[in-house]
Amino acid sequence: MLIVHFAPNSRAGRIIWLLEELGLPYEVNKMRFHPEDLKSETHRARHPLGRVPVLEDDGKLIWESGAIVEYILECHEKADLKPDKRDPSFPAYLQWFHYCEGMVMPPVNTIVVQTVLLSPDRRDETALSQAKKLLTRALEPVNRELSGRDYLIGNFSAADIMLGHACFMSNRLGCVPEEMSNLKRYVDNISSRPAFDLAINMQ
Numbered sequence: 001m002l003i004v005h006f007a008p009n010s011r012a013g014r015i016i017w018l019l020e021e022l023g024l025p026y027e028v029n030k031m032r033f034h035p036e037d038l039k040s041e042t043h044r045a046r047h048p049l050g051r052v053p054v055l056e057d058d059g060k061l062i063w064e065s066g067a068i069v070e071y072i073l074e075c076h077e078k079a080d081l082k083p084d085k086r087d088p089s090f091p092a093y094l095q096w097f098h099y100c101e102g103m104v105m106p107p108v109n110t111i112v113v114q115t116v117l118l119s120p121d122r123r124d125e126t127a128l129s130q131a132k133k134l135l136t137r138a139l140e141p142v143n144r145e146l147s148g149r150d151y152l153i154g155n156f157s158a159a160d161i162m163l164g165h166a167c168f169m170s171n172r173l174g175c176v177p178e179e180m181s182n183l184k185r186y187v188d189n190i191s192s193r194p195a196f197d198l199a200i201n202m203q
C-alpha cells in the first residue's frame with residue numbers, strides 16, 4: 001500500500017492529486033504544517049530535512065515531489081499521464097515538468113517565507129519584491145504556452161500536476177496579474193478537476 005506523508009497547503013497535494021487522477025489506492029499520514037510534526041525525529045527519519053511530500057511504498061521511502069510523481073507513473077504502470085518518448089510532445093512535457101521546481105517554485109518559496117512564515121519584524125521588502133519580479137518573469141512563458149490550449153501539452157498530463165499546482169499557488173498568493181489571461185484560465189481549468197479539488201482541500 002502506498003502511504004503519502006502529507007501536510008496541508010503543501011506540495012504533498014500534488015501526490016494526492018496524482019493518485020486521485022489515477023484511481024490508485026493509498027493511505028495518508030496527515031501531519032500539521034508545524035515543526036513539531038515535520039521536524040520530529042519520526043519524520044526526519046523519513047526525510048532528512050523534515051519536509052513533505054514523502055511517499056512510502058512497501059517500506060521504501062522516496063522524497064522530492066517530481067521524483068515521487070515519476071516513481072508512481074513508472075512503478076504503477078499508469079503511463080497515461082505521460083507521453084511516450086517518441087511522441088512530439090515529450091520534450092515539452094519534460095521541460096514544463098521540471099520548470100516547476102527549477103524556476104517557478106524558488107521565488108514562490110521566498111514569497112511564502114517573506115509574507116507568511118517570518119514574523120513581520122524579520123521580513124525583508126527587497127527580497128520580497130525581487131522574488132515577485134522573478135516569479136512574474138518565470139510565469140510569462142507559461143502564459144504564452146497556454147495560448148489556445150487547456151493544458152501545457154494539450155492533453156492533461158503529469159506536467160500539469162507539477163506546474164499547474166505551482167501556478168495555482170502563485171495565483172493564490174496574488175502573483176498572477178489579470179493580463180496573464182491564459183494562466184488565469186489554466187488555473188480555472190485545474191481547479192475544476194474533482195481530483196485537484198479533493199487534494200487542495202485536504203487538511
Ligand SMILES: N[C@@H](CCC(=O)N[C@@H](CS)C(=O)NCC(=O)O)C(=O)O
Binds near residue numbers: 012052065
Ligand atoms: N523540492 C521539494 C520541496 C519540498 C518542500 O520544501 N516542501 C515544503 C512544503 S511545500 C516543506 O515541507 N516545508 C517545511 C519546512 O520547510 O520546514 C519537493 O518538490 O518535494
